[in-house]
Amino acid sequence: MQSDSFTQLLLPRPEGLYCPAGDFHIDPVRPVARALITHGHADHARAGHDTVLASRQTLDIMAIRYGAEFARVTQAAEGRMDLGGVEVSFHPAGHVIGSCQVALRQGGVTAVVSGDYSRVDNPACAPFEPVPCDLFVTEATFALPVFHHPPPQDEIARLLASVRAFPERAHLIGAYALGKAQRVIMLLRQAGYDAPIYIHGALQRLCEYHIEQGVPLGDLRPATMYKAEAKTLREAVVIAPPSAFSSPWVQRFSDPVIGFASGWMQIRGRVRQRGVEMPLVISDHVDWPDLTRTLRELNPAEFWITHGRDDALMRWAELEQRRARPLHLVGYEDDAE
Amino acid sequence: MKAFADLLERLAFTPGRNAKLALLERYFRDTPDPDRGYALAALTGGLETGQAKPALLRALVGERVDPELFAMSYHYVGDLAETIALIWPERGTGRDIPLTEIVVALSDAGKTDVPGLMTRWLDELGPSERFALIKLVTGALRVGISTRLALTGLARIGQVPIEDIEELWSGFEPPFAPLFTWLEGGPRPEVTARAPFRPVMLSTPVTQEDLSALDPAAYAAEWKWDGIRIQAVSEGGTAKLYTRTGEDISGSFPDIVERMCFDGALDGELLIKRDTSVAPFSDLQKRLGRKAPTKAILSSHPAAVRIYDVMTWAGEDMRPLPWSERRLRLEQALADLDEPRFDVSERLEFTDWDGLAALRADPPAAVIEGVMLKRLDSAYTAGRPRGPWFKWKRDPMIVDAVILYAQRGHGKRSGFYSDFTFGLWDGDTLVPVGKAYSGFTDEELNRLDRFVRANTIDRFGPVRSLKATLVVEVAFEGLNRSTRHKSGVAMRFPRISRIRWDKPAGEADRLTALTDILDGMGA
Numbered sequence: 001m002q003s004d005s006f007t008q009l010l011l012p013r014p015e016g017l018y019c020p021a022g023d024f025h026i027d028p029v030r031p032v033a034r035a036l037i038t039h040g041h042a043d044h045a046r047a048g049h050d051t052v053l054a055s056r057q058t059l060d061i062m063a064i065r066y067g068a069e070f071a072r073v074t075q076a077a078e079g080r081m082d083l084g085g086v087e088v089s090f091h092p093a094g095h096v097i098g099s100c101q102v103a104l105r106q107g108g109v110t111a112v113v114s115g116d117y118s119r120v121d122n123p124a125c126a127p128f129e130p131v132p133c134d135l136f137v138t139e140a141t142f143a144l145p146v147f148h149h150p151p152p153q154d155e156i157a158r159l160l161a162s163v164r165a166f167p168e169r170a171h172l173i174g175a176y177a178l179g180k181a182q183r184v185i186m187l188l189r190q191a192g193y194d195a196p197i198y199i200h201g202a203l204q205r206l207c208e209y210h211i212e213q214g215v216p217l218g219d220l221r222p223a224t225m226y227k228a229e230a231k232t233l234r235e236a237v238v239i240a241p242p243s244a245f246s247s248p249w250v251q252r253f254s255d256p257v258i259g260f261a262s263g264w265m266q267i268r269g270r271v272r273q274r275g276v277e278m279p280l281v282i283s284d285h286v287d288w289p290d291l292t293r294t295l296r297e298l299n300p301a302e303f304w305i306t307h308g309r310d311d312a313l314m315r316w317a318e319l320e321q322r323r324a325r326p327l328h329l330v331g332y333e334d335d336a337e
Numbered sequence: 338m339k340a341f342a343d344l345l346e347r348l349a350f351t352p353g354r355n356a357k358l359a360l361l362e363r364y365f366r367d368t369p370d371p372d373r374g375y376a377l378a379a380l381t382g383g384l385e386t387g388q389a390k391p392a393l394l395r396a397l398v399g400e401r402v403d404p405e406l407f408a409m410s411y412h413y414v415g416d417l418a419e420t421i422a423l424i425w426p427e428r429g430t431g432r433d434i435p436l437t438e439i440v441v442a443l444s445d446a447g448k449t450d451v452p453g454l455m456t457r458w459l460d461e462l463g464p465s466e467r468f469a470l471i472k473l474v475t476g477a478l479r480v481g482i483s484t485r486l487a488l489t490g491l492a493r494i495g496q497v498p499i500e501d502i503e504e505l506w507s508g509f510e511p512p513f514a515p516l517f518t519w520l521e522g523g524p525r526p527e528v529t530a531r532a533p534f535r536p537v538m539l540s541t542p543v544t545q546e547d548l549s550a551l552d553p554a555a556y557a558a559e560w561k562w563d564g565i566r567i568q569a570v571s572e573g574g575t576a577k578l579y580t581r582t583g584e585d586i587s588g589s590f591p592d593i594v595e596r597m598c599f600d601g602a603l604d605g606e607l608l609i610k611r612d613t614s615v616a617p618f619s620d621l622q623k624r625l626g627r628k629a630p631t632k633a634i635l636s637s638h639p640a641a642v643r644i645y646d647v648m649t650w651a652g653e654d655m656r657p658l659p660w661s662e663r664r665l666r667l668e669q670a671l672a673d674l675d676e677p678r679f680d681v682s683e684r685l686e687f688t689d690w691d692g693l694a695a696l697r698a699d700p701p702a703a704v705i706e707g708v709m710l711k712r713l714d715s716a717y718t719a720g721r722p723r724g725p726w727f728k729w730k731r732d733p734m735i736v737d738a739v740i741l742y743a744q745r746g747h748g749k750r751s752g753f754y755s756d757f758t759f760g761l762w763d764g765d766t767l768v769p770v771g772k773a774y775s776g777f778t779d780e781e782l783n784r785l786d787r788f789v790r791a792n793t794i795d796r797f798g799p800v801r802s803l804k805a806t807l808v809v810e811v812a813f814e815g816l817n818r819s820t821r822h823k824s825g826v827a828m829r830f831p832r833i834s835r836i837r838w839d840k841p842a843g844e845a846d847r848l849t850a851l852t853d854i855l856d857g858m859g860a
Binding site for chain 1: 343347349350351352353356359363402403405406407409410413414415416419420423424426428463464745747748749751752753786790798799
C-alpha cells in the first residue's frame, strides 16, 4: 500500500490533518468548520471551531478553558459514527483524562490518528487501546533512544525521600495544569503520602474536574498562604504550573526545593537550563521503547510522524524496513510536557 | 552505587552551600564503610581514574546501538557519558553494585579486563548509576564541590572540628576507615604517613577603624601576596606540597618538590616568579590543575614559594613559639637552605597605622593584595582565631556599570531576580563584563526584583534581558585578561557595592576604564 492510497482518508494541511472524504480536520491549529479533537491540551484543542467532535471529557475540558459556548455545535464521540461516508470511532490513548485516538475507515482501509499517547498506567484515563490499522499517525516527542522514562513510582519515591530529608524546605513541583499535575498528586497518594497537597490557583478548576470525574486526589489546599504561614509548613508538597516559578507567587516560600515533573527532565542540560533542583522524570508521552514497541505491535503498512524528533524515528524505520513519512506539522508544542 | 549516583545528581543540581552540606552529611552518615570512604576519595580527587577512555566507551556502545541514532542522540544530549548512560539498551538488573566493588575491581584489573568489566556494569546498573560510573572511570567527575566543602560535610557526622579532619585525612589512604571510626566516637587515629599535612592558621579581615583600637608596636606586617597558600612538608625523605585544605598538589609542582631539601614543614604562598618579579595570579592558574606539567610550561611559568612561617624544623615543633621567635628561626633556616625558589616574606617597617596605610596604598607590585598583620607574641594556632592575625586588603577597584541581564536566584532567593550581568560602554554599545549576585540588602533585593519585572525586554528561559537604565557600582578585587569573554577582561570577586538609582546609564564607565588598569599592570 502506498502513501497515495491514503490521501482520500488523510492529508497533512497547514491547519492540521485533514480528511477529504469526510471534510473534517483532526486537532487543527487554526479555526475550521469541523474539528475532531483527540485531547484537551491547548495545542491540540484550540478555540474557534464551528463544530467540534470529541470525547465527553475533552468537550468538558474545552468548556472549562474556553467557556461553555466555545463552538456552535459540539458532539460527544460514541461508538462508530458516519461522517460523510467515513466511519469514525474514538479509542483511549492513555495520555490524559479524556484523551483518544481517532480511527477512520473507508473502503477497507483503516487509519488511526493517535494524538499524544502513553503506554504507562494512568488512573485518570483508560489505557491505550491498540487499534489494528493500515496507517498509524504517531507523535515523536521523545523519539530518541536516550528517552527511557523510569517507572513514575521511583521518581515519586525520590521526591518523598527528599521531602523527609529536608522537611523545612517546601518542595515546589512544576507540572502542567491538565494531566501532569493530577498525575503527580495521584502518584503521591499511591505512595502513601496523605498530607494536604497545596496547589496553585491555576490548577484548581482542572483538579476539581478530575474529582468530579471520580479521580480521587485527596486533601487539596490552595497555595495562597501568607509568608509567615508558609514558613511553618513541614514536609510540604506544592504543585504549580511551571510558569508560576517566574512570578512573585513563589517568593512566599523561603528556601524551597524547585522540582519539575516532565519527560524532559531526563536530560541534565534541560534540568540546569530550567534551574531545577529536583528533576522528576514523569511523562504522559511514550518514550523510545514504548514508541517503537507500539509501532512493531500495530505493524501498520505505513506510519506518519506528526511532530517531534522525526529524524531518529525515520532512521529507525529505515533499519526496520518500515514505510514512514514525516509530516512536519507546525503548531504542536514539544515543550509543554 | 545507587546512593553515590543519587548524591552526585543532587549535588549537581543543588545550588545552595547549606543544602549541599546537608546532602553530604546525610550520605556520610547513612552509607556503610568502605563505600563512603571511596566516595570521599572520589569527591576530593583522590581516586585513581582514567582506566576507561572515551574511545573505549564509544566502541562499547557502538556494539549495541546504531551509529546514526547514537550520533543524533549525542548531538541532542551534548555529553558523551550522559548519552551512553541513557542510550545503553539494558534497563539494569536492579542489583545495586557497591561503589567499593567497582573501585576494587578496577584497581585489580589489567588493561584487557576493563572492557568486559565496563560492559557488565553498564548492563547491570540503571541510567543514573551508569552516568556516575562513566564519570568516575574517565576521571571527569566534576561535581562542583571543593575539598573543603566535602570535609565540612564529613565533619558534621561527628563531634570533631573541621581543622582536625583537615590535619589528619590526607595521612590516610582511601577508604579512610580509621577516620570514620574516629568521627563516630572511636579513638583519634595516629597518622603513620610521612610528611603529613598540618592544619593552617588563618586570618580575619580588618578595617582602618578596627585598627585604631590596636597597638601598632604589638604587630608585625607583611605583604599579602595573591598566589595560593601552601604548606611545604619534607620529612624523612618524603616531600609533599599541600594546599591550605590539605589537598596534595605535589604532582603539579615538581619544580618545587624537587627543591625541598630540608626537614620541616613551612607555610607560604605559591607564586609564579620570573627572576625577581612575581607574575599575576592568572599565570599561576595556568599551572594549577595540571597533573603532569610539560617541560615548556615549567620553564615559561616557573613556580616559587614565599615563606611566611615555620611550623616544624629538624624534628622540633615550632608552633607553640611566639611569632617573633619563629621568624628568627625561619630566617636562619632559609639562609642555610640557600635555594632561590624559596624566600622569606619581607617584613614591613612601620611605626603607626597611618604609616602602614601609606605602604598599603602603594605596594611595589600589582600582585600584592594588601597587608597582613601578625601579633608578635602569637603562637601558630589552627583555624581562624580572631585577633592574632589580620588581613588588611587593599581597597577594591570600582566601576559604574549598567545592568543588562537578570537571572532568578535559588534557595532563599527563589523567585527573586538576584543574579545580574552588567556591562560597560564600548563606543555606543554596552559590552557585558561580569556577573554579580551579592552586595545588596534584602530590601534592595526586593526593589531590584521589582525593577527587573518592570523593565524586561526579552526572556530566555530563566534569564531576562533588561532595558539598559540601571547603573550599579561594582567593586572587584582584581582583573585578568580573558579570551573567553567578549569584553576581553575578567574580574575577580565582583559584587554590587552600591545601586545608583539616580545615575543615568549614559554616565556609566567605559570599557577602557578596565583595559587601562590592565595596561598599567603590564598584564
